[in-house]
Amino acid sequence: MPKIAVAMSGGVDSSVAAALLKQQGYDVIGMMLRLWSEPGKEDSNRCCTPDSMAQARRVAAKLDIPFYVVDAKNVFRETVVQYFLDGYARGETPNPCLLCNRQIRWTFLLDHALALGADFMATGHYARTTKDESGKVKLLRAVDESKDQSYILHVLTQEKLQRALFPVGDYPKTEIRRIAESFGLPTASRADSQDLCFLASEDYRNFLARNAPEINQPGDIETTDGRIIGQHTGLANYTIGQRKGLGLASPVPLFVITKRSADNTLVVGTADELGFAELVARDVNWVSGTAPSAPFRTLVKIRYTARAVPAEVAPEDGNRVHVKFDAPARDVTAGQAAVFYVGEEVLGGGIVV
């Protein structure tokens, strides 16, 4: 019987993932990452508080599976947190969860799982996979669209997907809770917050102020036609499309259009200037392992919570793509991912430049 490591969080989804695999007769081991927190804030880390670790340990005991905590503090600080700080320094709105999934969960933890003799690694993500005739793994949306997490998983290479299992992706969330009850597992899920684990429920701006005060300096606010109309408090404090809190006196509502890090300028404009007809994405991962040879029509999702919108995607050299939207898309944000869907299948995605 194959051995499967389950990345556990103490929450209902990964607990049920482990329970389902155990019930199917697999040799299951529970694993959990210990991630980095700011000193003194370990109890508030959204992913690995002592509480959630104790909970995961109890679930493992209940399922009678071994449970191992893997320390990833240093590697998390050096890669994910650094990426977060560097992103803001470049004027982007970085999505460190993407990097965490690629580098920490699906590299660092997977390597540990394989060393422990695991053949596969499962998580409590809401997504599905299927194999085509040639043995390639396809990444699909979850059955429960409202919980779908395939967006974040587009970073997985074909090699990783060959090892990946998402047992809860085949069920609606309500069913997962029911299964948890039937196994006598805890049914609480972590708050569906999009806060980053290491922010400890705090505003990211406070974190930046403490950890990289130099990257967030005041500067000019400019209109799209080049008039300086005010001062901003630091580019990292604003997001694309933001309207409130700009402190501008203007007869028409003004929105953040772009953040120009080269001269530390916040560019604002009216609602009809907000849309982007196109974008370029870098570091594109193609789930199949090979980039398409020609432009193709697809649906593109530019944020975790955004609706996928129709566009044409043209692959370019150097792992980049050029995306032309059918209708201008709002809130295109550098540092977030653009992910390409055909039907329920994830083709791949990259980081918006």
Add this chain to the structure above:
Amino acid sequence: MIYLDYAATTPVDARVLDAMTPYFADSFGNPSSVHRFGQRAEAAVESARETVASALHCRPDEIIFTSCGSESDNLALRGAMMFGLQNDRPWLLTSRAEHHAVSKTAEQLEKYYGVQVEWLPVDAHGMVTPETMRRAVCDGTALASVMLANNEIGTINPVAALASICRERGILFHTDAVQAAAYLDVDVTQLGVDMLSLGGHKFYGPKGVGALYVKKGTRLVPHTTGGGQEFGLRAGTQNVSYIVGFAEALRLTVQEREGRVAHVQPLRDQIIGRVLEEIPDAQLTGHPENRLPNHASFVFKDADGNLLLQLLDAAGFACSSGSACKTGNPEPSEVIAALGLSRDWALGSLRITLGKDSTPEQINSFLNLLPSLVEKSRALR
């Protein structure tokens, strides 16, 4: 699964369990009660006290039953230092290689109660030498506490010599013998100590019961007050069945000690020999000769000790490390740090401790596997 972590705890001996069973539901009385239920329970506790006293070569009224080895250590340190503080003797001598039950208690006594702690240095084997003790004692010293054998690195301290230095200066001497009692003679007259801590589960007794030997005439301030149980030094209704189990386990240990030592020591020597021979960049921690006969401990350079334990567990071997931490927070233990090892060595520690049920076959299969797992734990670090 093969269990190689007998220093962490041991299974309860079937004979011990048999001795305990009648005192849960049948002879369930409170030893302090006047009636015959109470009398029967009291008789069991007092008979256990005599058994323990004879194992330690002391008087029964010098045995205080507690809930564990840690509580025994707490009673010794707090009890003696509270009294020392009242008598212009605020100094406590102990080392960083002690079990936390001693070192954390010393830290708290210092932080909240005005006790002055002098941390005795240990040598590269984790040993407190008589010269060190001689230099440290002074007129203000109330108590010295040095463990008989170290739980993490197995080193046996020259307790008789250390105690004698203290005795000459009128200083109380306590030894934590929790780890030692399973394999070493704990004759308090030979050791010459004033107090000695024991914990039942290290020698095939139950968890949740311990004892403190307190030499007649030693003045302690109790830290659990209430009823006058245990000669006024430890209030609370006695845990009759566990006390009975503790005594029976200690009796069997003393009776069978020679055979148990003869069984584990060659296996331990085989582990030490083969590990040092077959695994590159490996060091024995603790003393090469003066160490517990069931105890082998190592550090492997650039290895991740926590990961090594997980790899061993996944492969079916239960071991421990100096920085044993289930939460995956890898910090070298204070004991390993006290040996003066650098971080690249100190994080890669492993402890293998044997028991009476360990077999040569188990050790052989363990030793055949270990080198490859150490390599894995180095590769992933």
